[in-house]
Amino acid sequence: MFHQIKAKAPIVHCITNHVVSNFQANGLLAIGASPIMGEAPEEVAELAALSQALSLNIGTLHTESLKSMLIAGKKANQLGIPVVLDPVGAGASDFRIKAVREILESVHVNVLRCNAGELAAIAGEQWQSKGVDAGEGSLDVKNLAMTTAKKLKLVIAVTGPVDIVTDGEVVREIPFGNPVMTSVTGTGCLLSSAVAAGLAVSTKKTVEIACDVLRDYAIAGEQASQKAHLPGEFQLAFLNQLASLTDEEVQKRISLQEETV
Numbered sequence: 001m002f003h004q005i006k007a008k009a010p011i012v013h014c015i016t017n018h019v020v021s022n023f024q025a026n027g028l029l030a031i032g033a034s035p036i037m038g039e040a041p042e043e044v045a046e047l048a049a050l051s052q053a054l055s056l057n058i059g060t061l062h063t064e065s066l067k068s069m070l071i072a073g074k075k076a077n078q079l080g081i082p083v084v085l086d087p088v089g090a091g092a093s094d095f096r097i098k099a100v101r102e103i104l105e106s107v108h109v110n111v112l113r114c115n116a117g118e119l120a121a122i123a124g125e126q127w128q129s130k131g132v133d134a135g136e137g138s139l140d141v142k143n144l145a146m147t148t149a150k151k152l153k154l155v156i157a158v159t160g161p162v163d164i165v166t167d168g169e170v171v172r173e174i175p176f177g178n179p180v181m182t183s184v185t186g187t188g189c190l191l192s193s194a195v196a197a198g199l200a201v202s203t204k205k206t207v208e209i210a211c212d213v214l215r216d217y218a219i220a221g222e223q224a225s226q227k228a229h230l231p232g233e234f235q236l237a238f239l240n241q242l243a244s245l246t247d248e249e250v251q252k253r254i255s256l257q258e259e260t261v
Contacts (some may be wrong), residue, residue: 001198001212002245006032010200013051013076014193015039015069017059017088020186023235027190030243033197039065044072052200054081055193056103058096059088066099073107082110082199082206086192090114091121104152110199111210112149113157113192116141123148146171157195157210159188165214167207174211175257176218178225184235191217219253220245 011034016024021037028035038047041064048054054076056069076083085107087100100122103109114122116139123144142164149156150168158164163174181187191214198213199206220241228237 001202001209001216002031002242003247004201005194005197008032008201009034010052010197011036011050012053012055012193012197012200013038013044013047013072014055014057015044015065015072016055016057016193017186017189019059020189023184023186024190024193026239027186027242028193028197030239031194031197033194033200035193039068041068041071044068045075048072048075048081049079051076051081053196054083055086055196056083056109057086057088057189057192058090058099059086059189061096061099066102069103070106073103073109077108082196083107084111084113084192084196084199085109086113086189087118087122088189090118097121109152109154110206111155111157111192111195112152113159113188113195113210115188116158116160119144119148119156119158142166142171142173155206155210157214159191159214163214163218165207165211167205170205170207172207172211174214174218176215176222176253178222180225180229180231180234181218181221181238183231184238187221187238215254216245216250217242219250222253223249 013036025035090097090100145156145158145164146166149166155167165172195210195213198209202209224237224241228234
């Protein structure tokens with residue numbers, strides 16, 4: 001998937017988490033996309049219109065950024081531009097979950113990229129939240145993702161030890177990645193915007209595009225973890241691996257996984 005992004009260099013408009021905006025922008029550049037990071041309500045409609053995809057992230061949500069997300073999302077819908085929503089810490093506060101529901105009601109979101117805790121919050125299921133992290137719970141995540149995707153009429157990509165991607169009918173599991181990826185703030189946020197970049201350049205079904213991006217991203221994480229084990233080192237190694245990942249490396253890793261199953 002990343003080679004397609006590099007070939008077309010889509011502009012991805014990100015209204016995102018202030019904690020990770022620099023890492024997210026650099027990560028998009030690494031996979032060949034062109035990030036534009038603007039959130040002022042006065043300009044977001046214009047920025048969305050300049051872009052080929054829109055990535056919304058509520059990590060450092062406030063009233064003005066929510067207003068901007070709604071304006072940009074509606075403009076993207078008018079122009080047929082794909083929208084990805086990352087509901088960071090959706091269950092951490094009433095403000096966040098209400099904002100997510102308002103976005104989902106007002107904007108057609110193509111992909112909801114979340115962790116299990118965020119999925120549970122959106123679905124109204126019990127879960128032991130841990131701030132903006134996934135937390136703990138005993139739900140059947142695959143089944144919940146399928147039923148919620150069908151209800152909301154979108155694709156859900158749930159990241160975890162094994163990633164799950166579903167549109168409510170088709171479901172895919174992605175068994176790649178490395179736990180060190182969770183030691184760096186923003187890997188999930190960057191992934192969401194990478195999915196947006198994938199949607200901008202591929203003509204496949206949305207569920208397959210999301211699956212391809214998550215697979216490539218997780219494999220890049222695995223490779224980076226072989227070169228760096230500490231968080232600071234890993235962040236740099238991961239950006240480098242995103243930039244250098246080849247289709248041949250991806251296919252080799254997939255073949256190796258198939259042999260071990």
